[in-house]
Amino acid sequence: MNYFVDMNLGSAVTGIEKAQFNRMHLFQTAGMPAALVYLAYGSRLHEHLKKFGFQGVGFSMYDYFQESRQYQDVGHFDWRHYWQMTCHYQLRDVPDTYDVRVDNEDGQFLMYAHFLDKDYSQVDYINYFDHDHNKIRRDVYDSRGFLSRTSLLVENNQVNTELYYSPDQQVKMIKQCKQVDGKSVLRSVTLKNYGQRDYYFNDETELQTFFFNELAQDGDIFFSDRNGKMAPALDRTRPDIKICPVFHSTHVRVGQDIVTGALKHGIYDYILAHPERFNGIVVSTEQQRTDLLARFSNLPPITTIPVGYATAQPIDVMRRDPHRIISVARYSPEKQLMHQVKAVEALVPEFPDIQLHLLGFGNKIKNELQKYINEHSLGDYVFLRGFQKDLTNEYRQASLALMTSVEEGFSLSTVEELSYGIPVIGYDIRYGPNEMIHDGENGFLVPVNDQEQLVEKMREYLSDRELQLTFMGNAQRLVQAYSPTKTMEKWEKLVQSLNSQPK
Numbered sequence: 001m002n003y004f005v006d007m008n009l010g011s012a013v014t015g016i017e018k019a020q021f022n023r024m025h026l027f028q029t030a031g032m033p034a035a036l037v038y039l040a041y042g043s044r045l046h047e048h049l050k051k052f053g054f055q056g057v058g059f060s061m062y063d064y065f066q067e068s069r070q071y072q073d074v075g076h077f078d079w080r081h082y083w084q085m086t087c088h089y090q091l092r093d094v095p096d097t098y099d100v101r102v103d104n105e106d107g108q109f110l111m112y113a114h115f116l117d118k119d120y121s122q123v124d125y126i127n128y129f130d131h132d133h134n135k136i137r138r139d140v141y142d143s144r145g146f147l148s149r150t151s152l153l154v155e156n157n158q159v160n161t162e163l164y165y166s167p168d169q170q171v172k173m174i175k176q177c178k179q180v181d182g183k184s185v186l187r188s189v190t191l192k193n194y195g196q197r198d199y200y201f202n203d204e205t206e207l208q209t210f211f212f213n214e215l216a217q218d219g220d221i222f223f224s225d226r227n228g229k230m231a232p233a234l235d236r237t238r239p240d241i242k243i244c245p246v247f248h249s250t251h252v253r254v255g256q257d258i259v260t261g262a263l264k265h266g267i268y269d270y271i272l273a274h275p276e277r278f279n280g281i282v283v284s285t286e287q288q289r290t291d292l293l294a295r296f297s298n299l300p301p302i303t304t305i306p307v308g309y310a311t312a313q314p315i316d317v318m319r320r321d322p323h324r325i326i327s328v329a330r331y332s333p334e335k336q337l338m339h340q341v342k343a344v345e346a347l348v349p350e351f352p353d354i355q356l357h358l359l360g361f362g363n364k365i366k367n368e369l370q371k372y373i374n375e376h377s378l379g380d381y382v383f384l385r386g387f388q389k390d391l392t393n394e395y396r397q398a399s400l401a402l403m404t405s406v407e408e409g410f411s412l413s414t415v416e417e418l419s420y421g422i423p424v425i426g427y428d429i430r431y432g433p434n435e436m437i438h439d440g441e442n443g444f445l446v447p448v449n450d451q452e453q454l455v456e457k458m459r460e461y462l463s464d465r466e467l468q469l470t471f472m473g474n475a476q477r478l479v480q481a482y483s484p485t486k487t488m489e490k491w492e493k494l495v496q497s498l499n500s501q502p503k
Helices: 017-028 043-051 060-066 079-086 205-216 227-237 267-273 286-295 337-347 362-373 392-397 412-419 452-461 465-482 484-500
Strands: 002-006 034-038 056-061 090-093 098-105 109-115 123-129 135-141 147-155 159-164 171-180 182-195 197-201 221-225 242-245 282-283 302-304 324-328 356-360 382-385 400-405 424-427 442-446
Touching: 002 400, 043 056, 043 412, 056 267, 060 205, 079 109, 098 159, 098 337, 109 442, 171 227, 182 205, 197 205, 205 227, 205 337, 205 356, 221 227, 221 484, 242 282, 242 484, 282 286, 286 302, 286 400, 302 484, 324 337, 324 412, 337 362, 337 382, 337 424, 337 452, 362 382, 382 424, 400 412, 400 452, 412 465, 424 452, 442 452, 452 465, 465 484
Parallel strands: 002 034, 002 221, 034 056, 221 242, 282 302, 324 356, 324 400, 356 382, 400 424, 424 442
Antiparallel strands: 090 098, 098 109, 109 123, 123 135, 135 147, 147 159, 159 171, 171 182, 182 197
16 A cells, blocks of 8 residues: 555645545546555545545544544434433524524523534534533534543643544544743653553653554655654654655755755754655655755665646637636745736736736635735725635636745645646746746746746736747646656656555
8 A cells, every 4th residue: 555644634735645546546536546545633634535426435543542543424413403302402693604502491601612614414513611611622523423532621721631533432532732932842642442442641752653654555665745743753663664755845944055044943853864664755846856865875765856837728719808817826925926926916917917816725825915915005905705615717817827925845736727728827836837938938947036937927918918828738738747647657657666665
């Protein structure tokens, strides 16, 4: 089995999760066994897996120990009927939510329940209170319908003890915490009746290492994707287990020399300091591979495999809005989206029909962008569209994409945009854009943070319809280097190589 290991999965995905999904699609198409594995507890994990089309091919470390890997959805309990008709409690609906306050017959506040649906059929959690209205307990329900975790609380809602249950309500794990400076700090983890005995761990890292050792069978490979958090646990696993970290971003701090500069803390520095335990490293670009080899002489074999792939998509360029621009990126500081907003602002007098659609998520930067848009009367030109699960319609309408990050590991959005014949104007950064954007053919490369040249290249492109059509055709032609077939061939070759390594 090939395991793609991450920490968790939410309702929206980052580039790392999207890269995993891309890889999973390739392995499924090629008939190679693979599974998504998550190390963090998440009561809604299987809801999210289903949402993204991976129901049944993913599970968490907690699923493994709670014996719920294969557990299916169950009929959800009618809590409202039970509370009212059996317990004779009084219910108070919380306006504009799916939440309910529960009082006993005497009007004493007992519980606060949060539901995930308007029919109140799927409970997310129930908080319990004492007679002084202090929260003393929280029961969390798995999205599949069973009680999954109970948190026992002390002062200031801090966790004292957590109990994790199997679907048949047997306690399978106990976490105990201590209070340090007003915060709960994990003190110990106990696995209950695992293999007919109890196991004790001091922290999550020890538990994770035990999990990897228990899960691994002969021939399995672990491709680790969130390496800063899981590398220490992987490093301590049995030496016969094959582990191959995947690098999704740069390894040196922004602005520092690639050979002598400081490594990013908590990203890949642990792996680069302990390379002897790992069987290989995957990077997305040849440039990063070259940079790593220039700095380190003791690394395991490094393989370049793009985290994304693309097939030229059917497009009708004549039906595109020639001045519609998109940007697919998280609303986060390193994406420097304000550069794009200001560039559009500078071009409004020349292109009064210009539009920039920003597709991503991140509330802090979103608020900053919206404030600027409002203050500069850009509401007719710049649109914060939020996270979109399916971008197909956006790609079919746009004539240009922008990429203004200060750094990238690859830029998945760029290869996707090119596959739809959308030229890209992007900063010439490490890593990715300069291997996908052929300057003057399918877009323009701009010196990093050169906002004046960004505007100038946008002006050149938007004002020349023939140039647009030429670039659109070139975009689809050049993206063939990132075809699914070529990418999968690289993965197959890597898997064969890892399996052939001596144990």
